[in-house]
Amino acid sequence: MENIVLIYNTLSRQKEEFIPLENNVVKMYVCGITAYDYCHIGHARSTVVFDVMVRYLRHVGYNVTFVRNFTDIDDKIINRANEENISSEQVAEKYIRAFYEDMDRLGILRADVEPRATTHIREMISLIQVLERKGFAYPTPSGDVYFRVRKMENYGRLSGRNIEELQSGGRVAPEEEKEDPLDFALWKSSKPGEPAWESPWGDGRPGWHLECSAMSEKYLGIPFDIHGGGQDLAFPHHENEMAQSEAAFGKQFVRYWIHNGFVRVNSEKMSKSLDNFITIRDILSGVHPQVLRFFLLTKHYRSPLDYSTQYLLEAEKAVHRVYSTIALLEKELSKSKWSQGQDYSHVEQDIQDIVRKWNQAMDDDFNTAEAIGYLFSLMRLANRMAEEKSFRKSEAGRQIMNQILSVIKEWGDVLGVFNGPCNEFLDELKSLRCVRSNIDPGLVQSLIEKRQSARKSKDFVLADKLRSELAEMGIEVMDAPDGAKWDFA
RNA sequence: GGCGGCAUAGCCAAGUGGUAAGGCAGCGGUCUGCAAAACCGCCAUUCUCCGGUUCAAAUCCGGAUGCCGCCUCCA
Numbered sequence: 001m002e003n004i005v006l007i008y009n010t011l012s013r014q015k016e017e018f019i020p021l022e023n024n025v026v027k028m029y030v031c032g033i034t035a036y037d038y039c040h041i042g043h044a045r046s047t048v049v050f051d052v053m054v055r056y057l058r059h060v061g062y063n064v065t066f067v068r069n070f071t072d073i074d075d076k077i078i079n080r081a082n083e084e085n086i087s088s089e090q091v092a093e094k095y096i097r098a099f100y101e102d103m104d105r106l107g108i109l110r111a112d113v114e115p116r117a118t119t120h121i122r123e124m125i126s127l128i129q130v131l132e133r134k135g136f137a138y139p140t141p142s143g144d145v146y147f148r149v150r151k152m153e154n155y156g157r158l159s160g161r162n163i164e165e166l167q168s169g170g171r172v173a174p175e176e177e178k179e180d181p182l183d184f185a186l187w188k189s190s191k192p193g194e195p196a197w198e199s200p201w202g203d204g205r206p207g208w209h210l211e212c213s214a215m216s217e218k219y220l221g222i223p224f225d226i227h228g229g230g231q232d233l234a235f236p237h238h239e240n241e242m243a244q245s246e247a248a249f250g251k252q253f254v255r256y257w258i259h260n261g262f263v264r265v266n267s268e269k270m271s272k273s274l275d276n277f278i279t280i281r282d283i284l285s286g287v288h289p290q291v292l293r294f295f296l297l298t299k300h301y302r303s304p305l306d307y308s309t310q311y312l313l314e315a316e317k318a319v320h321r322v323y324s325t326i327a328l329l330e331k332e333l334s335k336s337k338w339s340q341g342q343d344y345s346h347v348e349q350d351i352q353d354i355v356r357k358w359n360q361a362m363d364d365d366f367n368t369a370e371a372i373g374y375l376f377s378l379m380r381l382a383n384r385m386a387e388e389k390s391f392r393k394s395e396a397g398r399q400i401m402n403q404i405l406s407v408i409k410e411w412g413d414v415l416g417v418f419n420g421p422c423n424e425f426l427d428e429l430k431s432l433r434c435v436r437s438n439i440d441p442g443l444v445q446s447l448i449e450k451r452q453s454a455r456k457s458k459d460f461v462l463a464d465k466l467r468s469e470l471a472e473m474g475i476e477v478m479d480a481p482d483g484a485k486w487d488f489a
Numbered sequence: 490g491g492c493g494g495c496a497u498a499g500c501c502a503a504g505u506g507g508u509a510a511g512g513c514a515g516c517g518g519u520c521u522g523c524a525a526a527a528c529c530g531c532c533a534u535u536c537u538c539c540g541g542u543u544c545a546a547a548u549c550c551g552g553a554u555g556c557c558g559c560c561u562c563c564a
Binding site for chain 1: 494501503504511512523562
């Protein structure tokens with residue numbers, strides 16, 4: 001492997017050189033959603049950043065097996081089912097479908113395996129049995145099964161806390177049947193009317209943490225290379241998952257733990273409990289999915305990311321700039337005559353240099369924010385060169401323009417942005433903006449035609465009047481040799 | 490209360506020991522009938538504050554202030 005990828009490992013609290021267990025094979029598991037509601041931008045961020053990591057690891061030559069689960073049984077799903085008066089299965093099905101709709105629009109690749117908890121009950125039960133045999137699990141008279149946290153050495157090392165601190169936190173109310181307030185449920189007995197599966201401890205359902213332990217082992221084996229999720233999952237979810245798995249299998253569970261930072265609104269975490277979340281579908285009704293995706297990558301994945309409409313609009317301008325440059329290059333390249341020109345090898349050098357830096361940025365803990373900086377350096381270079389007539393018309397220029405396009409394509413495939421047809425993007429963006437500003441494109445077109453005929457008859461007073469009329473609508477008219485075009489200012 | 494993170498220009502943001510990437514906005518210029526886009530130039534002697542280590546610190550150490558997160562379901 002040529003690239004040395006550094007990954008910040010939550011376990012060690014530092015960046016480490018990424019060395020997979022099996023030379024170029026990467027086994028990666030990321031916690032997916034609990035399917036009980038529409039996804040918000042926080043889910044989008046997590047899903048996008050891990051999608052980019054998978055894409056980048058593949059890009060540098062790793063053979064990645066990627067597993068992302070769906071939690072399709074859980075208290076929140078049961079509650080939602082009661083609210084909506086449908087079954088838990090229907091709730092999960094509905095929101096898993098919604099997940100795919102949203103994530104497909106965001107260009108998220110499907111994982112290699114997308115297991116669901118309810119189809120792995122058997123695996124979970126046997127895992128509990130192993131834990132019971134080893135003395136890590138104990139059933140209670142009412143049919144719950146708990147994990148004996150104190151028996152687990154090193155419990156708390158992932159999330160950086162120790163058992164005594166957790167104990168003294170005093171917020172954990174002792175429940176009668178637990179031996180210790182810190183113990184967590186592996187199996188929950190069901191109340192009448194709740195979804196339930198048969199088990200040696202009576203009818204019930206699995207605890208939340210258990211599914212990831214069972215399914216990751218089943219599809220990746222233990223230990224595996226990377227386990228990811230949102231920062232809020234580090235404790236208790238991942239801590240408990242790790243405890244279970246290491247207790248059951250008697251070896252290390254995961255080598256690199258990756259946690260992404262939160263999306264914030266007004267400097268506060270966006271979350272269900274604060275009720276300050278914005279769903280992906282709400283945003284996408286007025287913002288292009290490529291823009292949202294780009295926005296989510298403009299900050300390093302571990303830092304908090306503040307959300308606001310203004311930031312989204314800035315991202316929109318940035319994405320527009322890149323696509324405009326692509327459009328320019330494609331237009332130049334559609335010409336058929338190329339002349340012998342001067343030597344532009346220094347430009348190729350510049351491109352190589354930018355590409356090298358881009359790779360270094362991505363190697364350094366997937367620093368998309370820095371990498372995007374280099375993308376803009378490349379855009380400026382492209383535009384600058386395209387200004388030069390002799391460059392534009394020369395064979396050497398043609399080759400360089402092609403080279404730049406293929407670099408953008410390569411980066412676009414990693415970022416999942418700038419990898420689509422650019423005219424399609426520009427058209428979609430324009431119509432979105434029409435909808436947003438409540439503008440009728442037909443009206444704009446007729447005003448432009450009026451202005452064109454005014455210009456033809458050199459009536460610049462009328463032409464300028466029409467220009468400012470359009471400007472008041474937020475429309476900018478661009479006169480070009482091949483006719484007038486328009487876009488939003 | 491315990492543990493952890495962050496603080497960089499008007500705004501967003503990268504940068505963990507070698508002298509401040511990039512984007513948005515703004516200003517001047519080229520181009521244009523006028524514009525827009527694009528390009529060129531300008532835009533932080535300085536990185537919350539105070540002390541320390543060092544030849545050298547936004548980067549390391551100590552302290553202060555502010556903001557945020559986890560400790561309970563949460564990406």
